[in-house]
Amino acid sequence: MNEIQTNPQASARDSQTETNTALSSVRLFKPGVPDRQFNELRRVFPHSHFERLFKEDFRFYRTTFWYPLDREPENIFESIASSLKPLANPSPNVTGVEWWFSVLLTNETPQWILPCHFDRDDMAVAEKDVERVHHPDRASVLFLNAVPYGELVLTDQVLTEKGARPKQPRNMHFVRPSRNLYVVFPGSMYHGVIGRMWRPMRPTKLRIAMAVNWWTAPPAAAYLHDSREGTRLFHLDE
Ligand SMILES: [Fe+2]
Numbered sequence: 001m002n003e004i005q006t007n008p009q010a011s012a013r014d015s016q017t018e019t020n021t022a023l024s025s026v027r028l029f030k031p032g033v034p035d036r037q038f039n040e041l042r043r044v045f046p047h048s049h050f051e052r053l054f055k056e057d058f059r060f061y062r063t064t065f066w067y068p069l070d071r072e073p074e075n076i077f078e079s080i081a082s083s084l085k086p087l088a089n090p091s092p093n094v095t096g097v098e099w100w101f102s103v104l105l106t107n108e109t110p111q112w113i114l115p116c117h118f119d120r121d122d123m124a125v126a127e128k129d130v131e132r133v134h135h136p137d138r139a140s141v142l143f144l145n146a147v148p149y150g151e152l153v154l155t156d157q158v159l160t161e162k163g164a165r166p167k168q169p170r171n172m173h174f175v176r177p178s179r180n181l182y183v184v185f186p187g188s189m190y191h192g193v194i195g196r197m198w199r200p201m202r203p204t205k206l207r208i209a210m211a212v213n214w215w216t217a218p219p220a221a222a223y224l225h226d227s228r229e230g231t232r233l234f235h236l237d238e
Helices: 018-024 035-044 047-055 076-088 227-233
Strands: 003-006 027-029 064-068 096-105 112-118 138-143 151-160 163-165 172-175 181-186 189-194 206-215 224-226
Touching (some): 018 151, 035 076, 047 096, 047 206, 064 076, 064 227, 076 096, 076 138, 096 112, 151 181, 181 189, 224 227
Parallel strands (some): 064 224
Antiparallel strands (some): 003 027, 096 206, 112 189, 138 206, 151 163, 151 172
8 A cells, every 4th residue: 555645734833723633634545445456346336337326316425334344344345445444544443334435427516516514423413413413433535536626625624522613614635536546534524525616628527436434333324224235225236
């Protein structure tokens, strides 16, 4: 594994605050998983199949999976999660991962393709409901393809017991999607996906990434499935 960049925004000037500590802990790895494993994922779940499901309005963001890390991998998705664990380096209390595919059309809207948000255990719970919101220990994304536009935007704002701090993001780090690039960031971090700023000047592409969140306990969301169900729910066995 080759760690390509660390401490992207850290500086002596802003290293004192809790929030900038969060941004300075962002890590990027390329390759994220061994090439053979990455190719196996692309073979099992071809690009054309993502396109087909996307056209059918498949609810990618409401189809998430739980893989308990004390179980041996039983499919390619679980093998990838296992491979990523040493890179994500989650806390010892983490018991499993929630994973899903993030699938977005690059030219669908100007500016935010996926508006900034905090990941939480049940996206039906509002971000402002601080008492009920739980966030993952670590959040991470394995990019499947390079696309024009579609940078992941990580901010220095984190969710604390008192709410979001700082009250407005002050600093940002942009990650350009590329094949088998893996990015790890704090699970409490405010983030989103930004697209074109104006008219589309580059071709429209499907931006595909595997999101992997590291949790101390399974999220409460009703749309969370057992990870062994991935093949069936994505209709990969037909
Ligand atoms: Fe997210």
